[in-house]
Amino acid sequence: MIPVRTKQDFLVFGSPLIDEPEIAEVVACLKSAWIGTGPRVALFESDFATYKGVAQAVALNSCTAALHLSVLVANVKPGDVVITTPLTFCASVNAILHAGATPVLADIDPTTLNIDPKEIERRITPRTRAILPVHFAGRSCDMDAIMAIARRHDLKVIEDCAHAIETEYKSRKAGTFGDFGCFSFYSTKNVVTGEGGMVIAKRDDDIARLKVLGLHGMSKDAWKRFGDEGFKHYQVVECGFKYNMMDLQAALGVHQLRRVEGNWHKRGQVWNRYMEAFASLPVGLPSPVEPATRHAYHLYTLLIDEARTGVTRDEFLDHMTRLGIGVGVHYLSLPEHPYYQQKLGWKPDDYPHAMRIGRQIVSLPLSAKLTEVDVCDVVKSVALAVNA
Numbered sequence: 001m002i003p004v005r006t007k008q009d010f011l012v013f014g015s016p017l018i019d020e021p022e023i024a025e026v027v028a029c030l031k032s033a034w035i036g037t038g039p040r041v042a043l044f045e046s047d048f049a050t051y052k053g054v055a056q057a058v059a060l061n062s063c064t065a066a067l068h069l070s071v072l073v074a075n076v077k078p079g080d081v082v083i084t085t086p087l088t089f090c091a092s093v094n095a096i097l098h099a100g101a102t103p104v105l106a107d108i109d110p111t112t113l114n115i116d117p118k119e120i121e122r123r124i125t126p127r128t129r130a131i132l133p134v135h136f137a138g139r140s141c142d143m144d145a146i147m148a149i150a151r152r153h154d155l156k157v158i159e160d161c162a163h164a165i166e167t168e169y170k171s172r173k174a175g176t177f178g179d180f181g182c183f184s185f186y187s188t189k190n191v192v193t194g195e196g197g198m199v200i201a202k203r204d205d206d207i208a209r210l211k212v213l214g215l216h217g218m219s220k221d222a223w224k225r226f227g228d229e230g231f232k233h234y235q236v237v238e239c240g241f242k243y244n245m246m247d248l249q250a251a252l253g254v255h256q257l258r259r260v261e262g263n264w265h266k267r268g269q270v271w272n273r274y275m276e277a278f279a280s281l282p283v284g285l286p287s288p289v290e291p292a293t294r295h296a297y298h299l300y301t302l303l304i305d306e307a308r309t310g311v312t313r314d315e316f317l318d319h320m321t322r323l324g325i326g327v328g329v330h331y332l333s334l335p336e337h338p339y340y341q342q343k344l345g346w347k348p349d350d351y352p353h354a355m356r357i358g359r360q361i362v363s364l365p366l367s368a369k370l371t372e373v374d375v376c377d378v379v380k381s382v383a384l385a386v387n388a
């Protein structure tokens with residue numbers, strides 16, 4: 001197979017678009033007196049809250065931290081159950097386990113690839129305390145159905161919005177339905193800070209506790225203790241975590257967030273190009289975006305069914321790599337992993353939709369950084385890889 005791109009020109013999957021304003025801000029931050037948690041984090045929190053239309057947001061060092069703290073602040077205790085999806089990153093269930101609770105999986109809807117509300121309802125027992133839906137790839141979960149279940153059974157809802165910064169459902173932004181909304185700014189995400197996360201919450205007292213737990217359990221605004229107002233005493237009021245974001249990260253985030261809508265439009269154009277280009281190929285395409293929702297266009301996924309495509313998913317991955325195009329897998333279903341099999345007794349075929357999709361799914365590059373030539377190369381390579 002003759003590569004479409006040379007080795008030097010390999011198209012890296014998920015490469016972020018970093019522009020001059022954030023580079024200058026990082027340099028300014030480095031040259032300032034303060035690189036740790038400080039005024040740039042405070043600005044990023046308030047800009048993010050404004051973007052989401054909420055009063056407050058808490059910046060952390062990852063979405064994993066945001067999920068972990070949300071489960072704790074939701075008052076989920078050891079022995080309690082949190083229901084989530086099998087088609088997600090391991091962080092979604094690890095956060096539940098770190099809080100001492102038990103994750104229970106509800107299979108996905110094979111069309112949307114999101115958790116199926118009917119499956120959630122089937123899994124509810126007296127031990128269930130919370131639902132943790134994941135807006136997979138940036139497609140909104142069925143939030144009316146999920147919130148109705150939560151109300152009926154008095155459950156907390158923690159939205160995993162790692163893929164869903166721009167997602168909307170019936171004109172309302174993802175992360176504002178549940179008690180908590182958790183966001184990621186990891187290097188491949190739609191807004192990047194290298195590593196980073198943000199959490200929003202409905203209740204002011206939950207926000208206050210998230211802030212305290214995210215910085216060692218130290219009393220309010222402990223980061224100000226070395227500021228120009230002189231040393232401030234703090235009190236440790238809980239056994240918290242070292243989950244705070246640094247100003248260096250927020251320096252990237254504030255400028256990235258200013259371009260979030262422009263980048264969303266660019267990815268939307270790439271998405272539409274892919275949809276058109278692959279319509280005639282023997283591959284499964286993402287289902288159309290549901291009416292009255294907004295897709296964040298975080299992941300563009302294809303399904304490679306060997307019976308239809310003529311190659312296995314893993315052969316397709318290899319072909320794409322050899323052609324010079326970086327690809328990803330989001331995700332092998334969680335019950336495929338040995339840790340969860342051993343600890344929780346999960347079996348992949350208990351979640352047949354997630355198992356099948358997880359074995360067929362491939363993510364193609366979908367970054368605002370893609371040039372016209374990059375997109376043409378991806379399109380060309382997919383056609384070659386399925387005919388190889």
Ligand SMILES: Cc1ncc(COP(=O)(O)O)c(C=O)c1O
Nearest residue numbers: 062063064089091162184185186
């Ligand atoms: C669905 C989902 N949840 C949670 C996370 C964790 O995010 P972070 O890397 O910011 O901790 C990710 C990251 O890839 C993710 O994709």
